Amino acid sequence: MKIARPVHAIAGLLAALAAAAASAVGQPERWQLNMTEGVTITAERAYDMHMIMLWICVAIGIVVFGAMAIAIFKFRKSKGAVPDRTFVHSTKLEILWTAVPTLILVVMAVPATIKVIDAYNTQGHEMTVKIVGQQWLWTYEYVGEDVKFTSRLDRASDRMRQSGQVPTLSGDPNYLIDVDRRLVLPTDTKIRFIITADDVIHAWWVPALGWKSDAIPGIINEQWAEIREPGIYRGQCAELCGKDHGFMPIVVEAVPREEFQRQLAAMKAENDTAARTASAAPATAAPQG
Amino acid sequence: MATYADTAHADHGQKQTFFQRWFLSTNHKDIGTLYLIFSLVMFFVGGSMALVIRAELFQPGLQLVDPAFFNQMTTMHALVMIFGAVMPAFVGLANWMVPLMIGAPDMALPRMNNWSFWIMPFAFALLLMPLVLYFFGIGGGGPAGGWTLYPPLSLQGGSNVAFTIFAIHLMGISSIMGAINIIATILNMRAPGMDLLKMPIFVWTWLITAFLLIAVMPVLAGAVTMLLTDKFFGTSFFSAAGGGDPVLYQHVFWFFGHPEVYIMILPAFGIVSEIIPTFARKPLFGYQAMVYATASIAFLSFIVWAHHMFTVGMPLGAELYFMYATMLIAIPTGVKVFNWVTTMWRGSMTFETPMLFALGFVVMFTIGGFSGLMLAMVPADYQYHDTYFVVAHFHYVLVTGSVFGIMAGVYYWLPKWTGHYYNETLGKIHFWGSTIFVNLLFFPQHFLGLAGMPRRIPDYNVAFADFNMFSSIGGFGFGFMQLLFVYIVWQAARSGAKAPDRVWEGARGLEWTVPSPAPHHTFTKPPTISDEDLAHGDVAR
Numbered sequence: 010m011k012i013a014r015p016v017h018a019i020a021g022l023l024a025a026l027a028a029a030a031a032s033a034v035g036q037p038e039r040w041q042l043n044m045t046e047g048v049t050i051t052a053e054r055a056y057d058m059h060m061i062m063l064w065i066c067v068a069i070g071i072v073v074f075g076a077m078a079i080a081i082f083k084f085r086k087s088k089g090a091v092p093d094r095t096f097v098h099s100t101k102l103e104i105l106w107t108a109v110p111t112l113i114l115v116v117m118a119v120p121a122t123i124k125v126i127d128a129y130n131t132q133g134h135e136m137t138v139k140i141v142g143q144q145w146l147w148t149y150e151y152v153g154e155d156v157k158f159t160s161r162l163d164r165a166s167d168r169m170r171q172s173g174q175v176p177t178l179s180g181d182p183n184y185l186i187d188v189d190r191r192l193v194l195p196t197d198t199k200i201r202f203i204i205t206a207d208d209v210i211h212a213w214w215v216p217a218l219g220w221k222s223d224a225i226p227g228i229i230n231e232q233w234a235e236i237r238e239p240g241i242y243r244g245q246c247a248e249l250c251g252k253d254h255g256f257m258p259i260v261v262e263a264v265p266r267e268e269f270q271r272q273l274a275a276m277k278a279e280n281d282t283a284a285r286t287a288s289a290a291p292a293t294a295a296p297q298g
Numbered sequence: 299m300a301t302y303a304d305t306a307h308a309d310h311g312q313k314q315t316f317f318q319r320w321f322l323s324t325n326h327k328d329i330g331t332l333y334l335i336f337s338l339v340m341f342f343v344g345g346s347m348a349l350v351i352r353a354e355l356f357q358p359g360l361q362l363v364d365p366a367f368f369n370q371m372t373t374m375h376a377l378v379m380i381f382g383a384v385m386p387a388f389v390g391l392a393n394w395m396v397p398l399m400i401g402a403p404d405m406a407l408p409r410m411n412n413w414s415f416w417i418m419p420f421a422f423a424l425l426l427m428p429l430v431l432y433f434f435g436i437g438g439g440g441p442a443g444g445w446t447l448y449p450p451l452s453l454q455g456g457s458n459v460a461f462t463i464f465a466i467h468l469m470g471i472s473s474i475m476g477a478i479n480i481i482a483t484i485l486n487m488r489a490p491g492m493d494l495l496k497m498p499i500f501v502w503t504w505l506i507t508a509f510l511l512i513a514v515m516p517v518l519a520g521a522v523t524m525l526l527t528d529k530f531f532g533t534s535f536f537s538a539a540g541g542g543d544p545v546l547y548q549h550v551f552w553f554f555g556h557p558e559v560y561i562m563i564l565p566a567f568g569i570v571s572e573i574i575p576t577f578a579r580k581p582l583f584g585y586q587a588m589v590y591a592t593a594s595i596a597f598l599s600f601i602v603w604a605h606h607m608f609t610v611g612m613p614l615g616a617e618l619y620f621m622y623a624t625m626l627i628a629i630p631t632g633v634k635v636f637n638w639v640t641t642m643w644r645g646s647m648t649f650e651t652p653m654l655f656a657l658g659f660v661v662m663f664t665i666g667g668f669s670g671l672m673l674a675m676v677p678a679d680y681q682y683h684d685t686y687f688v689v690a691h692f693h694y695v696l697v698t699g700s701v702f703g704i705m706a707g708v709y710y711w712l713p714k715w716t717g718h719y720y721n722e723t724l725g726k727i728h729f730w731g732s733t734i735f736v737n738l739l740f741f742p743q744h745f746l747g748l749a750g751m752p753r754r755i756p757d758y759n760v761a762f763a764d765f766n767m768f769s770s771i772g773g774f775g776f777g778f779m780q781l782l783f784v785y786i787v788w789q790a791a792r793s794g795a796k797a798p799d800r801v802w803e804g805a806r807g808l809e810w811t812v813p814s815p816a817p818h819h820t821f822t823k824p825p826t827i828s829d830e831d832l833a834h835g836d837v838a839r
Contacts, residue, residue, distance in 0.1 A: 037761040041749035044681055051680070058678040059748075066668035073635060074661060080642040081657070084578070085649075092579040092804075093644035103587055106636040107629060114625045117675065122618060124677035129614045170757055175359045178760045184358065186759050209451040210544060212609060212684060216750045220680040223610045225545060226450060227538020230611035247609075247684040247752045249444045251451060252366040255755030 034217045036186055036243040039178065045216050048238045048263070052219025054124040061120060065113060128220070131233045134201035138194070142204075142211030142224035142246065145253035149192050152203070156276045162256045163187040170256065185255065186243040191262040195269035196236045204230045209251060215244035215261050223248055236263040321416075324408035325818060326393045329415050331715070333390025334708070336418055338784070340382030341701075343426070345777050347375040352739075352773035355766050360757050368756035369442035374429060376445030377462070380562065381469045382422055384696065387704045388565040389414075389476045392504045395711060396480060398809035398816065399498045401489025401825045406482035414475040421468035428458035444754065446555070447522065449536040449547050453529045460530065463522045470515040477508035477515075484508075489808070489824040495589070496832050498807050499582060502589050503568030506596045510557045510564075513600070518554040521547060545610050552603035560599040563663075563695060564592060566703025567634060570656045572807070573710050574638050575833060577653035578645030579804035584637045585834045591630035591637075598627050608679045617676050624674040628667070635664055650802070651725030655706030658733050659699060666694030669744065684754075687747025693740045698733075705732075705783070712787065713801040717815030718794030724786050731779040738772030806833040 034045045046056045084090040137152040146161035166185050169176050176184040194200060204213055206224035214221030218234045221244075236242075244259040264272065323329055350371045354362045363371070393411065397404055405411045429440035441462045443452035453459065484505045488497070497505075525547070527533040534540020536547045575582045582588060605624040608617060638660050647653070669691040673682050682688060713719050742765035747753075751762045758766065797814040808831060812820045 037749040037751070037759055039761050040764060041761065042745045044678075044748045045750070051677075054677050055681045058675050059672065059681070062672040062675055062678060066671065070664070070668065073639060073664060077639050077642065077657075077660065080639060080645070081647065084642060084645045084647055086579070086646045087648070090644075090646040092646040094580055096640075096644050097581045097583055097585070099584075099640075102636075102640065103584055103633070107633060110629050110632045114628060117671075118622060118625060121621060121675045121677055125617055125621070126614065128677065128680070129617075170360050173359065173361055175357045175361070176760055178763075180760075182760065184760050185757060209454065210448060214684075214752070216681060221609050221683060225538075225610065227543065228545065228611065244750070245752050245755070249369070249448075249451065249754045251454065252364075252369060252442070254369070255365065255752075255757050 034238075035241050036183070047217045047219045048236050048240065048242065049217070049219050049234045051128055051234065052217060054128070055219045058121060058124060062117065065117065069113075131201050131231055134199045134233055136195075136198060137201045137203060138192070140202055140204045140213050140224065142206040142213065142250070142257075144208050144251050145246075145257040147192075147213070147257065147259060151273065151276075154273060154277065156273065156280055158190055158276075160188045160190045160192060160260070162253075162258060163189050166258075167256075183243070186245065186258045186260070188258055188260045191241070191260040193262045193264060193269060193272050194234075194236060195266045196239050196263050198266060198269075199233060199235045202232045202234070204232065210248050211246050211250045211257070212248035213244075213259060214247040215242050215259055217242040217244075218261070221247045236261075239263050239265055322412070324404070324412050326397050326405045326408070326411065327715075327816060327818065329405075329411050330390045330392075330394030332415050333386045333393060333418075336415075337383050337387035337390060337704075340378055340386070340422065341780070344375050344378035344383055345780065347371045347378065349773060349777050351375065352770040354756055355758070356770040357767065358758055358760050358763050363756070365756045366442060367439065369444075369754065370429065370432075370440045372754050373441050373443060373445050374426075377425060377441075378422075379696075380445065380558070381466075382418075382425075384562050384700050384704070385469075385473065386418060388504075388507070388562070389473075391500075391565065391569070391704070391707050391711075392476075392480055394715065395809060396483055396501055396504060397487070398714075398812065398820060399501050399807055400484065400487065400492050401808050401821050401827065402483060402487035403819065403821050405479050406487055407479045410475050411479050414472045414479065417468050417472040417475075421465045421472065424461050424468065425465035428461050446548075446551055447525060448551075449525060449528065449544055452525060453536075460526065463526045466522050467519055470519045473511050473515050477511035480504055480508040481512075489821065489827055491827045492808075492832070495586065496829070496834055498568075498833050499571035499585070499588055499592075500565065500568035503564045503571075503592050506592050507561050507564045510561050510596055510599065514554040514557045514561075517550060518558075521550040521554065524550075545607070548607050548610060549604065552606045553600070555606065556603045557596070557599040559692075559695070560595060562700045563703075564596065566659065566663075566700045566707075567592065569703045569707040569710070570638065570659050571634075572833070573652045573656040573706055574641050574660075576710075576802050576804045576806070577650060577656075578642050578647050580641060580645040581806075582637070582834065583640040583643075584633070587633055588637055591633040594630040595627060598623065598630070602627065605674055605679075608676050609683050621674055621676045625671065628671050631667055635660060635667075646804075648803075650709075651720070651722060651729055652706045652710035652802075654726065654729040655702050655709060658729065659702045659706060662694055662698030662702065662733075662737075666691055666699055669694065682747060684752055685747035686743040686751045686753055689753050690740050690743035690747060693743070697740070698736055702732075708787070710802075711809070712790050713797035714809060714812075714814050714816055716791045716794075717797055717813075718790045718792075719797050719801075720786050720790035720794060724782065724789075728779060728782050728786060731782070732776060735772045735775030735779060739769055739776050740772070742766075742768045742772075806831070808832070 034048055044056050044059050139150040139152050141148040146159050148159050150157040165181055166187055204222045204224045206226045211224040212221050213224055220232055222230045222232045240263055242261045246254055246257040354368055428437055431437045432439040438456045441455050441458050484501055524535040528535055534542040536542045536544050571582055602624045604620045673679055709725060746762055746765050751758055799813055800810040
């Protein structure tokens, strides 16, 4: 039974790792070890590329570290090993270990090239969302719909971070990855994002969508996503942008197309009301916040 | 047989005062020692900043420092470690060892050597001053825009921008002069019989590194000068509002930045390539291939810079080109790793502390190389970029790569410098303690990055708490292990078993033909050397 126990232990560990690896896509999980598979084709490609690379590296690692381990255990002076001082060059070996890595690189480059080319194809998009980064919030605009709003760190996270206390998972699982207003997007729709910034460089990143894109003042970057599953997907600013860089989260709420149209209409209506109120009472001071 | 003569004239018949010896010195060994001590001090300065970072990240929530100070810590940690700890350590090792290895009496330009060193304390006084003044309530603190100083963010700093930029200018001048000196020494001062392709690999890697330094330090100086004029003189090189381009800075910066990372690793390759043959008691496998691989890596380092910028929105063609070019680096790097492993093969190995650090280097640098290859793949990099996965990657290559390489070199040559062996048991404790803690420190950061934790954030979601706590424990453990290193070096400098000329049984090369400790002046007459004295004399055909 001495052998069975480690086997159980290893099986248990593997099961735990598998559970940790198969994480929820919307937000980070405790003990998460691996990249999310996401909810877009880009995220799936990133995950596939990552796993291809990981396993190739593991295989190379086993060969190289294995050879090293054998050398360390076999060719040690304490075991009476005598150095073979003539074994200092081998053209055959050197050609082999230049050619084989080259072939492996070609094997990696093919899927990578296909995936990148595809990621650059924004053709056939059905709607455009403009994203503007500012210190330290995001402004979203449904282009052509005249709906524009800001999205910043939620009040609960803001209070907690200023309290100096230690947040807990049970207290607020969304600490620092929740916002006051989510970006609502339709599923099964090719959405084009145009991304820029007002002040310094930011980066818009939702891991479940599979990419991040720098938001650079004076430059407009373009990305796209077609979200497969309704859900809430959380991310954060990924480019250092000043003191509150860690406090400008991103939350995308993906809803079915009809639901999105309904919500967009509601946002427009709210917009119109707000505009009318504003023009009706120009003399009153603007409301705070 | 190499002969050593003329020890009697070592002090020119006059006694130097402390001030003369350590401040006015033009002696390559004393200047090497100064560089090494300076780098050790900076290693602890930069290390304590890292511990502030890890202490804040020990738990979620903001307990110890405010986010603005946290950003100063990440920025200064990187600047101090790169320019203050790693680069001067390699220059110090070059100063000590290059003349000894090629049979030269000193560096080619000894006065310039003195100047290159003495610029450094002033450069770092300038760099650290805003931070120090901040503790006395003066000014807004050090630079907080990241060590890459990306505009427009870096320009939001106050007067610290000018301090940082002038400090970088000074460090650049120092590095360029050091590099010129090393090239002049290697090309002009080799003893008769020391052909280029018989030189120790450490000398080769430094020769190539010196060319990299001369090529890229002016580029950095140009980039930061443009920042300076943007900030203080109303230009708009990098300001979109004035018709400039913030991404231009990133291109120029990384044209310096990528060769810079090889500046910090190539000499470590050289050190490891000296140590493994010594303790395997067998010449380096594929010596010429190693030289050519080093040169190839140096060449490739100039044409891959934009792989740091895959998410800035480059055209498709540029993304593909930089991905392919970056992948190519894996080939010469692989050649090096395979050669090290094959050097061990059919050897007769012992595992003294230098060898342990060298073996640790090979394994953990390779792990950092693997994650580097993963980062090169554009589709996956869209996820990895600017996360803790990147932090884990570059700390594997810089800490378990460069720093372990430096540690290996110090243990390897310490008996030659001091004349005493260090305490082997303590050395082994230092190695194993450092290795265990450094992996606890950096390995979980891969998981954090993959799970979605961005870098450079002072506070994080609770899901990241567990691995951050491991990482912080590893950080403090690794930090405190380095105090043991100081004790070991101090002890070896004062006492310890007397070391013979040839400190290690399997050691080859001219540095082992002079007494231990190496006298103040060596090779005042060129040694007569034969191929058997040289590590690579009989392999370089």
